[in-house]
Amino acid sequence: MKEQLILEKAIEKGDFNSGGEVSSKLKELLRKLGVRSEVIRKAAIVTYELEMNVIIHSEGGGIRVTIAPEGIILYVEDTGPGIPDLKKAFQPGYSTASDEVREMGFGAGMGLNNVKRYSDNLDIKTGPGEATRIRAVINLS
Amino acid sequence: MVRQIVLIKQLRKGMIVMKVRELVEKLDLEVIVGKSLDKEITGGYIGDLLSNVMAKARAGNLWLTIQGHQNVVAVALLTEVSAVIIVEDFDIEEEAVKKAEEKSINILRTPLSAYELAGKLFELGIK
Incomplete structure (x- = not known):
């Protein structure tokens, strides 16, 4: 398959x-x-964080989900503006979200950490002014 | 009274499970949306940061929060909590109510703080 x-x-x-x-x-x-x-739970957490990231931080984008022997594969792509410093973005608590968004309980700087924690394989391609492309895999077993 | 003590003892031993409906009666909670009050309670989680709740709340938990916008309904649906309890009588947006009705998510409310409510939940054997 x-x-x-x-x-x-x-x-x-x-x-x-x-x-x-x-x-x-x-x-x-x-x-x-x-x-x-338990696999569904992990996939739901990762997907939720990634879709919220597109809503909160990007100019818009989309998500594609496939199933392969490797696992559930999420492809998330947006049209920018890119993550200038990916290392910082992974620091717990680091966030660029507005106060308004934070008041709603988002943008606490935990999103990407959740993505990393609950996916079994994660690849992010991004840069300042670039589109962000993410591939996250959640193993089936 | 005696019956109640027996019930609480059984609850603490995990012999019986409390339903949302019983909790509403016991703690006089306001029911804002209660389309699935027969859901069973498995414990609870307190949080206003949605990423935290997404990662930590488990199916059947009561989710205590001050957030009352419609993304709360999305998180409640994903985590399969048995009910969202808005504490300190915080406002809940109309859109959130509509969405909760659509998705059969229980939304309750109390004037108590999350701390006070959690104390009462523990007294009732919900841990």
């Missing part, structure tokens, strides 16, 4: 109303496919 696309969705900048929709949809699909609940 090769990689099989199971979900594809565009994510709009600032669209807080739809925050969590991609991960809810993915959760439902994975459950139907009989994926173990």
